[in-house]
Amino acid sequence: MFKNVIVYRIGPQWSATLAQIEECLESARFVECGASQEKSIGWTEPRGEDHGPLAEAVAGQFLLKLMLETRALPSSVVNRKAKERVAQIEASTGRKPGKKETREIKDDIRLALMPLAFTKQSSVTVWLDPEARYLVVDAASQAKADEVLTLLVKCLPDMSATLLNTQMSPTAAMSHWLVSQEAPQGFSVDRECELKAADESKAVVRYARHPLDNEEVRQHVQGGKLPTRLALTWNNRVSFVLTEALQLKKMAFLDVVFEGASTGKDDGFDTDATIATGELRQLLPALLEALGGEVQA
Numbered sequence: 001m002f003k004n005v006i007v008y009r010i011g012p013q014w015s016a017t018l019a020q021i022e023e024c025l026e027s028a029r030f031v032e033c034g035a036s037q038e039k040s041i042g043w044t045e046p047r048g049e050d051h052g053p054l055a056e057a058v059a060g061q062f063l064l065k066l067m068l069e070t071r072a073l074p075s076s077v078v079n080r081k082a083k084e085r086v087a088q089i090e091a092s093t094g095r096k097p098g099k100k101e102t103r104e105i106k107d108d109i110r111l112a113l114m115p116l117a118f119t120k121q122s123s124v125t126v127w128l129d130p131e132a133r134y135l136v137v138d139a140a141s142q143a144k145a146d147e148v149l150t151l152l153v154k155c156l157p158d159m160s161a162t163l164l165n166t167q168m169s170p171t172a173a174m175s176h177w178l179v180s181q182e183a184p185q186g187f188s189v190d191r192e193c194e195l196k197a198a199d200e201s202k203a204v205v206r207y208a209r210h211p212l213d214n215e216e217v218r219q220h221v222q223g224g225k226l227p228t229r230l231a232l233t234w235n236n237r238v239s240f241v242l243t244e245a246l247q248l249k250k251m252a253f254l255d256v257v258f259e260g261a262s263t264g265k266d267d268g269f270d271t272d273a274t275i276a277t278g279e280l281r282q283l284l285p286a287l288l289e290a291l292g293g294e295v296q297a
Helices: 018-026 075-093 099-116 142-155 170-180 215-222 269-290
Strands: 006-010 039-044 056-058 061-072 118-129 134-137 161-163 187-197 204-208 225-234 238-243 248-253
Touching: 006 142, 018 061, 039 142, 056 269, 061 142, 061 269, 075 099, 118 142, 118 269, 134 142, 134 269, 142 161, 170 187, 170 215, 170 225, 170 238, 187 215, 187 269, 215 225, 225 269, 238 269, 248 269
Parallel strands: none
Antiparallel strands: 006 134, 006 161, 039 061, 056 061, 061 118, 118 134, 187 204, 187 225, 225 238, 238 248
């Protein structure tokens, strides 16, 4: 259910029931792009059932899903068509269109071709933990997470959230773990890492499927290269790559997590949600502790 995790802390003033969240999201329900629309964004059914609820509660956790649709109209096509039209105007009138007219021509072409362009959809899962006050966005980039948060804050009254901040930066912590060759309690260092030089050289060293408990890695760190990504496993249950921005990427729940799990009569959504949120509710506090604790806003 979660492949990438960006975590926010929900502000103390916000509280809402599932019914209230559902009502608020309805005003921004996802609608597919119109014929001349380049982008559409809105909330859709987390369970994937048509005309279903926009907010689901599983084991006390709230799950939402944001859908994004864009029309892919290659700029090369627009530029080629515009060049042809400019050539026609010049040939028939002897006048070469200026920059402003050329922009208007491109806008007309884009508008005419937009209904013929293919659409591409993507979705982002959002998890609200009303007790621990986590807001977790399954986004691969901070820009995408911020876009989700912006719409969520717009829809939910009194909602505010800030990125988690820790006493020790992830970069400093990862450097310590690599140099000391000792992972924090409950974690183990895996076989993937990225190191970047802080000087003007911007040199980058990447390790993939390579042991990191060796002198070469230690020398790179001691020589000034800072870790920006490091693969970790928590309690032999969840593996992920920690980044310098405190994002969790390539998240995978290991086999032991699924032992004894049964979908029962549901479609698997409840089971997946229970497992994912249950594991993350334990992993996140452990990771914050390994980074020296959270800095309270």
